[in-house]
Amino acid sequence: MIDLKNLTIEKAHESLVKGEFTCKELVEAYLKTITEKNKELNAYLEVYSDAVFQAEEAQKRFTNGTATILTGIPFAIKDNILIEGKIASAGSKILENYKASYDATVIKDLKKEGAVLLGRTNMDEFAMGSSTQTSAYGVTRNPVDTFRVPGGSSGGSAAALAGDLTLAALGTETCGSVREPSAFCGLVGLKPTYGALSRHGIIAMGNSLDQVSPFGKCVRDTEIIFNSLSRYDKEDGTSVPDVVRNKMKAAHSGAKKIGVPWHLFKEGVDKEVEENFKQSLEKFKKAGYEIVDIELPHAQYSLAAYYIIMPAEVSTNLSRFDGIRYGYSANKEVDNLKDVYMKSRGRGFGKEARRRILLGTYVLSHGYYDAYYNKALKVREKIREEVMNAFKNVDYILTPTVPITAFKLGEKMDDPVAMYLCDIFSAPANLAGVPSIALPSGISSNKLPFSIQFMAPHFHENNLFEVGKKFEEIR
Amino acid sequence: MNIKDVENLAELAKLDMSGEEKEAMLKDMDSILGYVKQIEEVEVGDVKPSYDVYNVWREDKIEPREFSKEIITEEFPDKQDGFLKVKKIL
Numbered sequence: 001m002i003d004l005k006n007l008t009i010e011k012a013h014e015s016l017v018k019g020e021f022t023c024k025e026l027v028e029a030y031l032k033t034i035t036e037k038n039k040e041l042n043a044y045l046e047v048y049s050d051a052v053f054q055a056e057e058a059q060k061r062f063t064n065g066t067a068t069i070l071t072g073i074p075f076a077i078k079d080n081i082l083i084e085g086k087i088a089s090a091g092s093k094i095l096e097n098y099k100a101s102y103d104a105t106v107i108k109d110l111k112k113e114g115a116v117l118l119g120r121t122n123m124d125e126f127a128m129g130s131s132t133q134t135s136a137y138g139v140t141r142n143p144v145d146t147f148r149v150p151g152g153s154s155g156g157s158a159a160a161l162a163g164d165l166t167l168a169a170l171g172t173e174t175c176g177s178v179r180e181p182s183a184f185c186g187l188v189g190l191k192p193t194y195g196a197l198s199r200h201g202i203i204a205m206g207n208s209l210d211q212v213s214p215f216g217k218c219v220r221d222t223e224i225i226f227n228s229l230s231r232y233d234k235e236d237g238t239s240v241p242d243v244v245r246n247k248m249k250a251a252h253s254g255a256k257k258i259g260v261p262w263h264l265f266k267e268g269v270d271k272e273v274e275e276n277f278k279q280s281l282e283k284f285k286k287a288g289y290e291i292v293d294i295e296l297p298h299a300q301y302s303l304a305a306y307y308i309i310m311p312a313e314v315s316t317n318l319s320r321f322d323g324i325r326y327g328y329s330a331n332k333e334v335d336n337l338k339d340v341y342m343k344s345r346g347r348g349f350g351k352e353a354r355r356r357i358l359l360g361t362y363v364l365s366h367g368y369y370d371a372y373y374n375k376a377l378k379v380r381e382k383i384r385e386e387v388m389n390a391f392k393n394v395d396y397i398l399t400p401t402v403p404i405t406a407f408k409l410g411e412k413m414d415d416p417v418a419m420y421l422c423d424i425f426s427a428p429a430n431l432a433g434v435p436s437i438a439l440p441s442g443i444s445s446n447k448l449p450f451s452i453q454f455m456a457p458h459f460h461e462n463n464l465f466e467v468g469k470k471f472e473e474i475r
Numbered sequence: 476m477n478i479k480d481v482e483n484l485a486e487l488a489k490l491d492m493s494g495e496e497k498e499a500m501l502k503d504m505d506s507i508l509g510y511v512k513q514i515e516e517v518e519v520g521d522v523k524p525s526y527d528v529y530n531v532w533r534e535d536k537i538e539p540r541e542f543s544k545e546i547i548t549e550e551f552p553d554k555q556d557g558f559l560k561v562k563k564i565l
Contacts, residue, residue: 084546085546098550099546099549099550100546101542101543101546101547101550102541102542234533238531298517301513301514301517304511304513304514305511307507307510307511308511308514319488323552324552324559324561325550325551325552325559326550326551326552327550331552331553331562332552335562336562336563337561337562337564338489340561340562341489342489342490342491343491345489345491346490346491346492347491349490351496354490354492354500355500355503355507357488357490358481358484358485358488358490358500358504359504359507359508361484361487361488362476362480362484362504362508365487371515372511372514375514375517375519376511376514378519379514379517379519381519381522382519382522415506416503416506416507417506417509417510420507420510
């Protein structure tokens with residue numbers, strides 16, 4: 001029996017090298033938990049029938065000495081990341097039977113390493129949501145408490161990892177979609193610098209914000225995945241070239257100065273979450289970190305700016321789903337082209353997608369463009385400046401990851417703004433493009449995970465790993 | 476925003492929606508716009524939006540690609556002789 005609960009990527013790799021178990025045995029152990037638990041959790045939408053075959057192929061690399069740290073490591077992949085020949089539905093009915101015609105760059109890289117792709121995981125439709133309840137394929141349940149949501153939009157990947165239905169998982173972030181489910185499921189979630197990992201082959205929601213983001217059971221796991229997948233990709237126009245990366249990378253380790261923007265959470269934060277945050281701060285103080293108050297006066301407008309910029313990009317991106325070239329089409333039931341568009345999109349998109357398309361169309365329309373979209377871009381710029389200025393004085397910015405703990409299934413579905421507020425602390429990192437890591441920080445009185453998040457300057461992921469590992473020692 | 480605006484937006488975005496849903500959307504729009512409106516009060520001065528946004532160009536060179544024609548054409552909702560078929564436009 002493999003002890004899946006305490007397994008990490010490094011431990012699994014060591015065991016595979018020593019021959020304590022084989023890639024096939026490891027994958028079969030996960031397939032067994034999937035059979036036992038996935039019906040209830042609905043973490044996976046599909047488990048790939050070739051998973052064992054992939055494991056056998058990976059095993060050969062241990063025999064011939066070409067294995068790397070990710071060889072044979074089972075991965076769960078969010079349903080908006082393309083894998084050639086496999087369905088990628090983005091949690092939407094409009095792509096229900098859509099088979100990808102190429103591999104996303106991150107998938108190409110995982111295949112090159114010999115990682116095993118177990119299956120595709122549930123998500124909010126087109127990554128629009130914070131609870132995985134807007135998926136066209138039913139809700140995903142939180143393995144920590146199955147009456148609660150796992151967070152979202154990458155809730156399927158989070159639930160798969162937290163429930164030991166995989167050893168590693170990829171999600172995507174546009175605004176908190178990996179950090180918030182990490183918080184709700186007790187995992188580590190890393191949102192890398194914008195442009196660090198390739199977006200080629202990711203079904204876009206908000207291009208100027210989207211970023212592939214790894215989940216891990218520990219900081220080291222996210223570090224391993226990040227190091228394997230972070231690279232320049234010429235297929236992605238916003239991928240950051242190596243010379244720029246190297247210039248921005250952290251020059252020193254031992255960063256010890258933490259800034260806390262207290263004014264951002266004067267209200268709206270759960271009492272217990274705040275208490276846990278203060279206790280975490282104390283632990284850092286005791287460990288020799290310097291804690292200072294910082295002011296980010298514009299950051300309080302982050303979520304408002306985000307809910308203008310993102311829908312604008314959504315309405316543009318989702319215009320490609322029109323029932324003509326692929327995906328759901330009403331073409332057999334109507335006689336003219338316009339009705340193909342109207343009916344295919346009207347039936348194919350779920351409610352939240354329709355809501356955001358309308359909102360985006362509105363903020364981009366003549367007469368409102370300046371008041372909403374242009375203004376939001378300027379506010380974003382202000383926030384970015386402010387965050388970068390803060391980093392002249394501190395090494396990290398620390399906040400709770402989410403103002404609350406995991407909520408019950410069915411909650412917040414009728415109140416979009418209440419749902420959006422789950423990501424209030426996530427937005428500044430996405431808008432500024434800086435990396436951020438969510439770290440488990442304890443358990444609440446009703447046994448739900450707490451989480452804190454660090455932000456660091458662009459391409460300072462190594463500092464996040466360093467402080468994250470420190471917290472794993474002292475928490 | 477009023478119901479006429481919602482109808483107009485749905486038409487622009489090519490989304491077929493029932494009258495009932497449009498009413499519900501109007502309510503949602505009001506609440507979301509009510510929230511995002513707070514950016515009006517922000518003094519941004521003369522900050523240039525996204526100063527580091529620039530076009531990324533590449534040479535228009537033919538490069539071999541691994542796309543399979545079969546996988547792509549299989550996805551077509553309607554086709555004829557291997558071509559994508561759409562409704563008559565003219």
